[in-house]
């Protein structure tokens with residue numbers, strides 16, 4: 001199932017796109033956060049280095065171990081895969097496939113070391129910058145591969161295998177009374193999740209691999225070209241980071257925002273506050289767990305609205321025919337990881 005990323009010749013890469021100016025997200029080491037008394041109320045993103053390394057998942061969650069999961073009746077785990085840029089463009093057909101062979105394949109490619117010259121902000125360049133510096137990302141990187149990976153995005157793994165819940169000690173990172181739900185993202189290098197925001201707060205926990213996350217604060221929403229495409233709990237953007245050069249109008253808006261950038265490495269957790277726009281590019285085969293949470297008040301306000309919209313959508317009364325959950329066009333069955 002695996003193929004190496006499709007590299008396009010430099011001549012075919014886009015004319016230089018400058019894009020918005022970025023700064024690094026605030027960052028703290030896990031032990032420092034604990035020393036400071038832990039995580040408190042916050043409305044800006046925060047990267048906590050090493051948080052996931054304190055949890056059993058750090059030892060137990062590998063591609064091979066998840067590949068070996070079987071259901072109580074002994075049958076293999078099957079999940080819904082997607083292709084293309086997650087959240088953007090025409091929604092493609094989604095495929096129910098066995099998880100095991102896909103993950104064993106990822107385990108093989110995950111063993112390769114990550115090159116220091118790849119990414120929207122390569123590691124070589126990142127080392128020359130400091131907290132508070134402003135910089136631009138290298139959008140031509142998005143032209144070095146086709147974001148057409150087969151991606152196991154938003155698998156409700158803890159509902160299917162509740163025993164795994166104990167592997168994440170999220171309460172240690174995120175104290176307080178809260179209803180949480182989780183999705184796992186399992187995929188190869190070069191998956192792209194398009195710009196969107198979610199209505200709840202999210203701890204994005206990286207267990208394996210490295211991902212780049214770009215973020216834009218909610219006060220800049222008007223410049224983020226919100227889309228009418230429906231996705232439960234999320235608002236999508238018309239700005240497609242994989243083809244900015246083809247979107248002069250959206251690019252002009254995007255270039256007026258001030259973005260935040262996080263390189264999320266295995267063992268890190270990134271706090272993505274509610275309504276914060278974000279987009280995620282995988283540099284390596286990755287295992288990520290997004291933990292969404294709502295306090296009792298947020299359940300009543302945000303949760304109620306999201307459920308109502310979802311119900312109206314399923315009844316075909318709200319944004320039917322333009323959504324991330326039902327296929328609208330495009331073949332996908334022949335795609336590889």
Ligand SMILES: O=C(O)CCC(=O)C(=O)O
Nearest residue numbers: 185193202204280288290
């Ligand atoms: O890892 C990804 O591809 C997407 C994660 C994401 O968008 C989220 O956690 O909200």
